[in-house]
Amino acid sequence: MNTFDAIQQRRSVKHYDASHQMTDQEIKTLFELAILSPTSFNIQNWRFVVVKNPDLRQKIQEAAWNQSQITEASxxxxxxxxxxxxxxxxxxxxxxxxxxxxxxxxxxxxxxxxGKEQLQRDEAMRSCGMAGQTIMLTAKAMGYDSCPMIGFDPQKVSQFINLPADHVIGFIIVVGKAAKPANPRGGQLDLSEVLIYDHF
Structure with missing residues (x-):
């Protein structure tokens, strides 16, 4: 799949085939490409926590408004x-x-x-965002679907994964085989509303 197709076909899928498992090689490929995502000064500050333990996934689902994709996705x-x-x-x-x-x-x-705490946090979010998009486009190119998620209690999830004090959670992504297609797109703004040349 070419990049244009992956971008156009990537959707936030909510329902997954819980019986499907990705192979170890597929997972390795996904993250080998994720770590090629850009970071400022090449500091590679992203950390990817893959939650495999079923009990832990269930706890995270409960902390994520009980959204089923947490446990159903691969x-x-x-x-x-x-x-x-x-x-x-x-x-x-x-x-x-x-x-x-x-x-x-x-x-x-x-x-x-x-000494620039806000800049450090901003950089963390930028890095997570770029890596997350790489993961989602790679997944689409591999024949998988994905969903980025911010609907969860970050304090609870941080406790569940023993997040170090000097780390922060950006968001969660689930990847797997869609059991149901995504809903139709809600409606993209017209390009004229979001594309600005030179100044507002």
């Missing part, structure tokens, strides 16, 4: 981010480059994020 992925990834051995983000490039970029990472 994969339940909690997209998290490490707020302090920028300061955790940042040399490793540029280990395959020359010493000259590392010496220039690594100090910039620290200067850019240090």
């Amino acid at each position: 994969l339940t992925i909690i997209l998290c981010a490490d707020l302090k990834a920028w300061q955790k051995n940042p040399n490793r983000y540029w280990r395959n480059t020359s010493e000259e490039i590392r010496d220039r970029l690594v100090p910039m990472i620290v200067q850019f994020y240090e």
